[in-house]
Amino acid sequence: SGIRVDVVTIFPEYFAPLELSLIGKARTTGVLDLHLHDLRGWTHDVHRTVDDTPYGGGPGMVMRPEPWGQALDELVPRGTPARLVVPTPAGAPFTQATAYELAAEPHLVFACGRYEGIDQRVLDHAAERMPVSEVSLGDYVLFGGEVAVLVMLEAITRLIPGVLGNADSLADESHAHGLLETPVYTKPQSWRGHDVPDILRSGDHGKIARWRRDQALLRTAARRPDLLAALDPATLDKRDLAL
Numbered sequence: 001s002g003i004r005v006d007v008v009t010i011f012p013e014y015f016a017p018l019e020l021s022l023i024g025k026a027r028t029t030g031v032l033d034l035h036l037h038d039l040r041g042w043t044h045d046v047h048r049t050v051d052d053t054p055y056g057g058g059p060g061m062v063m064r065p066e067p068w069g070q071a072l073d074e075l076v077p078r079g080t081p082a083r084l085v086v087p088t089p090a091g092a093p094f095t096q097a098t099a100y101e102l103a104a105e106p107h108l109v110f111a112c113g114r115y116e117g118i119d120q121r122v123l124d125h126a127a128e129r130m131p132v133s134e135v136s137l138g139d140y141v142l143f144g145g146e147v148a149v150l151v152m153l154e155a156i157t158r159l160i161p162g163v164l165g166n167a168d169s170l171a172d173e174s175h176a177h178g179l180l181e182t183p184v185y186t187k188p189q190s191w192r193g194h195d196v197p198d199i200l201r202s203g204d205h206g207k208i209a210r211w212r213r214d215q216a217l218l219r220t221a222a223r224r225p226d227l228l229a230a231l232d233p234a235t236l237d238k239r240d241l242a243l
């Protein structure tokens with residue numbers, strides 16, 4: 001196992017948190033072989049220019065293709081397998097399924113756009129020799145792709161075998177079964193007038209599993225009716241349908 005990741009950005013400083021916590025550990029143990037690159041390293045003018053005005057007019061600036069082309073030539077040698085991932089609000093939705101697919105790749109190259117985006121020819125040319133995924137975190141607009149890459153890398157890294165201690169925590173979590181996770185409780189049993197639900201202290205594991213399933217269904221119905229509608233009815237049991 002293990003995955004090679006290259007990130008190209010004009011703000012490598014954004015990625016300082018990748019030294020920390022479980023991502024940092026994945027890097028030191030070698031399951032995540034992560035390399036950050038300053039796009040301006042592939043410019044050749046004194047001002048290290050990466051952007052220019054858009055053809056056709058309009059606001060803002062567009063990233064010029066030449067530095068990106070050189071970066072991709074160098075980071076993805078001919079004939080080596082890699083996928084280019086470009087975060088953009090115009091992309092396909094990034095979901096847990098996307099995270100699983102990307103975690104199974106041997107080599108990912110993330111291209112962080114700024115301003116109004118990267119000249120489309122960079123992606124069209126790259127697509128002639130590698131798969132290209134334009135992905136969106138959601139229906140809102142960030143300043144650039146950097147924070148989106150941090151989010152995606154965290155979602156991907158925890159799916160690499162050996163990174164999470166307990167495989168059960170992957171199997172049970174939100175979105176694994178198409179339902180939201182249940183509320184959780186720990187000690188003390190009573191806190192500021194709020195008690196832990198009795199059933200969780202009953203020791204009846206059948207009843208506890210049933211209660212958790214009901215809570216997940218109720219929560220999902222209230223907060224994410226879209227997820228409930230998308231569930232395969234074959235995965236619902238009689239008690240679910242009685243709810």
Ligand code: ADE
Nearest residue numbers: 087088089136137142148
């Ligand atoms: N870049 C800017 N906004 C974004 C978003 N919502 N998702 C992914 N990349 C982005």
